[in-house]
Amino acid sequence: MKHIVKLLLPLAVCWLWSCALAAQAEPAATNLIGAAHAYYLYTGRVDFSDKQAPRLSWPGTSIKANFTGTYLAVVLDDELGKNYFNIIVDGETRHPFVLEAKQGEHSYWISSTLGEGEHSLEIYKRTEGEEGSTAFKGLVLANGARLLLPPERPKRRMEIYGDSISSGMGNEGADNGADHLLSEKNHYWAYGAITARNLNAELHTISQSGIGIMISWFPFIMPQFYDQLSAVGNNDSRWNFSQWTPDVVVINLFQNDSWLIDREKKLQPIPDDEQRIQAYIDFVRSIRAQYPKAEIICALGSMDATANDKWPDYIKTAVARMRKDNKDEKLDTVFFDFTGYGQHPRIAQHKANAEKLTAFIREKMRW
Structure with missing residues (x-):
């Protein structure tokens, strides 16, 4: 009997400890603040076809909110179970809660120990369209807690068209580590996102790992993809360009073209120099048609397409001709x-590239 008592005591302690943790994680009463609430600040190409479940697919799409109370959970419905999000509470950007979304609808506990008073939140999509889309269903707050007026939307606007570099593929990986892990793809620390924060500009990133202007590692190219509302593959959704106009557009493409044309010989017949320049001009003109007054920066790098002058010279020639x-x-x-x-640039390289781009835009736009 003594042995049985000794065995039961630790089990009872474990049960009580589990109950205490559960009580700490779930308050007695909570309230769901649905996604259609006017105090959410959405950024990016968000699909509002269902206002109760707006869908995020592009890298860097985000939701900001201010709220009260000590408890926070996020309700998401993820398409594939491959997306990652930064959950940034009270401005903690260096050590956010990294949320790995499961397929389907789930409520994700973030914290039950927030201090009394007001708090800030940003839900930021680290991954991109190839990981699928995610519907935001709302926040769960403590009973009696509420949303407050959202932060002010930045007046400056910046947009990027790019590939894996602009998405942030592999940027959190070790220098001698893997280059493809979804958990190490973090658009928040991609050069464009860093630049936008430096300039206090709202950012839309239209990027897809592996994409090119003439050829991609998959059947569609950026001229077929850039005008979509949804980033999930090549689809028939259409973005309304008139609803959001950037001051600055950065186009960072041709890295995949350089590999697939020169190294892999995948585009046949192989385009000559003039055809490469004209393809670039055609894409830039399609962007210019949407934004007649925007500053357009034609960029390239920092992977090996800038290892020599060949591909940068195509861009220089195209820009000179358009000017x-x-x-x-x-x-x-x-x-x-x-x-x-x-491999793909790591965060240190993204920071260096952001410094260069920030300085250029500041001088050009007098920001």
């Missing part, structure tokens, strides 16, 4: 140096 033939003075170039590192 002359179309009298387009709001066109410039920025190139990020190849460091010799053979």
Whole structure:
């Protein structure tokens, strides 16, 4: 009997401890603040077809809110169970809660120990369209807690069209580590997102790992993809360009073209120099048609497409021709140096590239 008592005591302690943790995680009463509430601040190409479940698919799409209370949970309905999000509470950007979404609808506990008073929140999509879309269903707060007026939307606007570099593929990986893990893809620390924060600008990132202007690692190219509302593959959704106009557009493409044309010989017949330049011009003109007054920065790098002058020269020639033939003075170039590192740029490289881009935009836009 003594042995049985000794065995039961630790089990009872474990049960009581589990109950205490459960009580700490779930308050006695909570309230769901649905996604259609006017105090949520959405950023990016968000699909509001269902206002109770707006869908986020592009990297860097985000939701900001201010709220009261000590408890916070997030309700998401994820398409594939492959997306990751930064949950940034009270401005803690360096050590956010990293949420790995499960497929389907789930409530994700974030904290039950927030201090009394007001708090801030940002839900930020680290991953991209190839990981699927995610519907936001709302926040769960403590009983009696509420949303407060949201933060002010930045007046400056910036948009990027890019590939894996702009998405942030592999940027959290070790220098000698893997380059493809979804958990190490973090758009928050991609060069464009860092630049936008430096400039206090609202950012839309239209990017897809592996995409090119003439050829991609999959059947569609950026000229077929750039105008979509949804980033999930090549689809028939359409973004309304008139609802959001950037001041600055950055185009960072041709990295995948350089690999697939010169190295892999995947585009046949192989385009000559003039065809490459014209393809770039055609895409830039399609962006210019949407934004007649925006400053367009034609960038490249920092992977090996800038290891020599060949592909940067295509861009320089295209820009010079558009400035002359179309009298387009709001066109410039920025190139990020190849460091010799053979994989996707890590966060240190993104920070360096962001410094260069930030300085250029500040001077150009007088920001």
